[in-house]
Amino acid sequence: MALNPTMEFASAVISFLFTIMILSYLVGDNPLFRLGIYVFIGVSAGYAASVAFQDILWPKLFVPLITGNSSRSLFLWIPLFMGVLLVFKLFPRVSRLGNPVMAFLVGIGAAVVIGGAVLGTIIPQTISTINLFDLSAGGSAVEKIFESVVFMIGTISTLVYFQYTARKTPQGAKRGRFVELLSLLGKIFIAITFGVVFAGVLTAALTALVDRVMFIWTFLLSLI
DSSP states (O other): OOOOHHHHHHHHHHHHHHHHHHHGGGGOOOHHHHHHHHHHHHHHHHHHHHHHIIIIIIIIIIHHHHHOOSTTTTTTHHHHHHHHHHHGGGSGGGGGGGHHHHHHHHHHHHHHHHHHHIIIIIHHHHHHHHHTTOGGGOSOHHHHHHHHHHHHHHHHHHHHHTOOOOEEETTEEEOOHHHHHHHHHHHHHHHHHHHHHHHHHHHHHHHHHHHHHHHHHHHHHHHO
């Protein structure tokens, strides 16, 4: 639905003011910047809460409990009870009542993260490394072999970098020279990866900055 000219102008003014408030951080931390951040965080939290209530809590928890039509309505009292226990975390005197629920959530979160890392990263990375040695896919064989070897060395050395077991020696725990060499190569690959990621983040930030500067320029021209 298109906005009327008054609403469009009001929206442009608010966007302009908040853009200036956020960009004011370039001259240092100040009340305008903090106000803009507080409003942004408050609006984001309110939006997330409203979406969670409308799309999850109300249709999938409260409606089945109220109507009683769902065969799973009896089991829905369990997440409701756990949610009530989480509310106790807001009050220091009874906050320990919410600890079991927090422990359950942390355990579930850790399991999801580990499962995602294994199924979504380690296994696909291993399969991709193996598939790189398939010379029947076409292209220059020398180029594919070189790419495959570099890819394999980067994968293995990066994993070795996070290997912390070592042999006990009179001078203390030490890893073998070959493991240390692989660990050094892994450190180099990690540094290159971080550099690429940082370059991507910087590019995205500069793109957003250019967009905001063009918005300010266009808005000021519209007022003339």
